[in-house]
Amino acid sequence: MEQQTNLPSPENIMKIGTGFWASKILLTAVSFQLFTRLAEKKTMKAKDIKNMLGLKCTDRNVYDFLDALTVFGFLKREGILDTAVYSNTLDADAFLDKNKPSYIGGILEMMNNRLYGFWGSLGEGLLTGLPQNEAKRSEDFFGLIYQDPEKLKEFTSAMSGIQMGNFMAFAQEFDFTKYKTLIDVGGSAGLLSLMVAKHNVHMHCTSFDLPPVEPIANATIQQFGLSDRVNAASGDFFTMPIPKADVVVMGNILHDWNEENKVSLMRKAYDALPAGGAFVAIEGIIDDERKQNVFGMMMSLNMLIETGTGFDYTFADFNRWANIVGFKSTSLLPLAGPSSAAIAYK
Known part of the structure; x- marks a missing residue:
């Protein structure tokens, strides 16, 4: 039978x-x-x-x-x-050894301390369209983080952890031969800038974030011994222009915001670049058919939990926004695991 x-x-x-x-x-x-x-x-x-x-x-x-x-x-x-x-x-x-510079456990610590409980309210988030984190207590998540040194340290460690493999891959796979300067917008602890400088000795990099983050980034830069080519700068990328550079990078930044703000940030990056310069978004870019990168879809739901209106996106979405802003061409560079670098050239 x-x-x-x-x-x-x-x-x-x-x-x-x-x-x-x-x-x-x-x-x-x-x-x-x-x-x-x-x-x-x-x-x-x-x-x-x-x-x-x-x-x-x-x-x-x-x-x-x-x-x-x-x-x-x-x-x-x-x-x-x-x-x-x-x-x-x-x-x-x-x-997962906290004593190694390659430690990515910061994001897992934040998942355990914050997100694990908040994800229990995913159904409520889908029903209401409202964030399910500290905002449910009428508290500003980002405001709380930047006011509390311990929360800020945990958050920057988390952002570094989730992106470390991508930063290492991007630093080695992207062609930097035509460029000399890079600014990492929302650069957190400065690890992307450090990885790029480490693997490309001609590059000078700036990690750009809000003022409370600058001491954390400076400490990381000193730890790596690359202060001759990497520095930290402070500012609010929504209220001021992005400083000029040949390459502008945003790692896990665009997905925090709605479509209008995404386009606005890409326009700011465009204005900061010279002709031929590159804007790079490093995130869990969802495949255009939405059949493979389930991590990107889950991260997008995490943006519902955290922001209410933020979402992750496909390369087709990125291309549409790049066209609105005026970029000449785009490309997609696969990085570590389910993440990619969506690149737009001016």
Whole structure:
């Protein structure tokens, strides 16, 4: 009898439906700084990890926690249960050790501390079209961040973390031979400027953000030892012109705003560029058919949660706005994972 292969399966339904379980396991491990501590020790037994983290649950709970992280690909394990010895995988060691400059856990920390709870109100956001973050308490999210040094530090670390792989790829894949200067608008901790300067020794870069961010960027610049070619500058890109440069970059900036403000920011970038200059938007650009880049769609929903009117977009959208502003041509440069650089040339 021929076996049927097209029977319905609940596998994907349950995988997605319980996805928050997997997410919370990773976010909790990051909040415990598990990967940072493991990087220091190299290898540890489950019992020692339990004691180090001060866990009061049963040993079996600890095994489940660590073994789930192993199945997910974040930990390596030798032995089993009470004989198991754990260590970081290559990816976890590179990107989840807080003591390494390649650490991207800042965005995961913010997801755990803020977004995990707010996403519980996604349905309300879709029904009302209103943000579901601090704004529900009549508080200005960005205002709160820039008033509180600890919140600002967490936010800049988050923005750096989510984009670090993209910055590294852009610095090495984009052709900078025709350019000498770059300004990163909304540059946060300055990592994009630093990556570009590190991999392109002729480039001089400026990280441009609001005044409270400048000390954070300066500290990062000093850490990398590139203050001869990278500097931080302060200003509000909505109320003042963008400083002149050969390349203007916005990483995870356009998606914060509605279409009118997106076009306005692209026009400001156009005005800052010389003929032949390039405007670059680094984000989770959604594929034009809207069938593949689900990360971009989820990030767009995150903009609903955070801003109410912001959204992520396709390359076709970007082309339309670039045409409105007056850019001569565009191109799309794939970067790390689901993100790309949408580029418009003046």
